Amino acid sequence: MKGNKENLLPFYKFATEHASVGIHAVDKSGNTIIYNEKMMEIEGLYLTDIRDRSIVELFQFEKEDSTLLKVLQTKKPIQNIKQTYWNQNGQEITTINDTFPIIEKNELIGAIEIARDITTLEKLMYQPLRRYGESITFNVITAVSEPMRKVIETAKKAAITKLPVLLIGESGTGKDLIAEAIHHSATPATENYMTFFCHKSDGSTVERLKKHLHTNDRSTIFCERIEYLSLELQKECLRLLEEHRQDSHLFIASIGGDPIDLIASGELLKELYYFFAAVSINVPPLRERKEDIQPFVADYLKRYEKRFGVKLKGMSKEVEQLFMSYDWPGNLKELEILLDDVMALVTNEEEITDELLPIHFKWKLQAYDASAKKTDSFIFQNDKELLPLDGYLRRAEEYYLNKVLNMYHHNITKAAEALGMSRQNLQYRIRKMKK
Structure with missing residues (x-):
């Protein structure tokens, strides 16, 4: 390879910043050396957030899950580790990580983590309830709280009017389930249900939308998290939707926060918001409807028993209290993933006990308790x-x-x-x- 190290530095820098994978490198003390744009996008952090903080401090409640820390401690690589978590922006992220120690002259000088974002692929392969082979209708959505009863009532009306619908709510609240339930209740019925997962740099999403809109099939078009598209792609998306407004399609979109805030911050095109806002439905976070937790768990266990033959009668009082005291930043999706982890540990238990809760969840509970101390x-x-x-x-x-x-x-x-x-x-x- 020609050229000395100094001549190659601009090329290394360009490659790092424009790589399609997240890169986080630290020295042996855990201080950040490299943190590229893709990793910022994945984790929802900025360089200023981590510049003066070691990963020991950043992951003080998640040491069991930090592969960078493990590699620094063991000096051994950790490869093909799949992680699902909620980043600092409240977005659910799934990555596959490779983490390596950096050794020079037989001494550890640091570690580097390379993260591949597979969130969109994971959504395509795994959706709540879809693995049970059921169509998502209003009858299979577990909701006993008053806020969710109102959501379903409004959604049923939207299915009849066939006006564009905007679903507003945090990640994991079940906006995709509401969208599909609207599709199955639409009158007259639409033939296909198409989900388009939006991503900032993914122009293929709009291309696939364009291709589908030019077919003659009556479809429900669900654009999930439209604010993730760049503003230029949002303009192109709006042009397509306006062009086919008079067709027989049912248009639904979702966003992850207050639309006024998203418009003010330049993340959401005002005109695109107006297009979908004919019917706006706010899907509340789980922390505001905790009475839905116990019925959801009961419904999960019933489906699990039907599919795998493993029967549990419910939660212990201790676990129920823990679930009710926790704020569930990942909402129902976080609860469902936790139940998946719990059921993988079940042997001859009759109910979900504290011993079955995975260590990463107990770390979260400790972190939550620490921040919830009295004034x-x-x-x-x-x-x-x-x-x-x-x-x-x-x-x-x-x-x-x-x-x-x-x-x-x-x-x-x-x-x-x-x-x-x-x-x-x-x-x-x-x-x-x-x-």
Whole structure:
């Protein structure tokens, strides 16, 4: 290979920044050396979030899951590890990771992780309830809470009107299930149900949409997370939809947050929002409808028994209390994946017990409990537990920001205005709080 190392550095830098895989390299102390654009996109972090923090601090509650930490400790590579988690933006991400130690002159100098984002592929292969071979109708959606009853009631009306529908809600709330249930209840019926998973740099999504719209089939078109498309692709998507507005298609889209915030931040095209907003349905997060947890678990166990012959009567009181106290940032999808992990450990148990809960979930519970301490725990402690000033100020800031966010129902724009700061500044502080 021609050229010295200095001459090759610009080429290495260009290749790293434009690679289609996420790259995170750290030195032997865990400090970040390389963190490319793709890894930022995957994890929802920015270089400023990690520049002055080692991965030991970043993954303080997830040490069992950090392959970078394991490789630093063992000096052995870890390859083809599949991980599903919720990133700092609340998006569910699935990656396959290869992590290697970096050895120079027989000494460990760091580690590098290469992450392949397979989120879209995973969604195609695995959808809640679809593995049971059922069509998703309103009858198979477990919902006993009043908020979800209202969602289903509005969705049934939308199926009759055949107007465009916008589903609003966090990742994992079941927006895709509501979309398919609308399809099966549509009058008159549409022939096909087509899901288009939107991705920022994936122009093929719009091309596939264009190709399908030019067929004569009456279809339900579900554009999942339209804000993930770049604004240019959103404009192209809108042009296609407007062109076929008078056809017999039923158009449904979903977004993962407040549409006003998404428009203000330049993530969502205002005109595309207006196209779908003829019927807007807010799907509430699981933390706001925890009465749906127990029926969902019971329904899951019933389906699992039917498919695999393993019968459990439910949850222990302890597990039920844990489930009800946890906020479920990944919503129903997080609960379902957790139940998958639990059932893989079942032998002769009669119910789901604390011993069956995987270690990564127990780490999350510890992290949640730590952040849910009473307000006065940071105002004053005994002389043996006094916080350093920086720690005190951080807790005070977290408490105040959470109060304001709750006051404005997590509307970033309104909360930022009330706090007298920019939306970007508030979002940066929220990301810091989540660590």
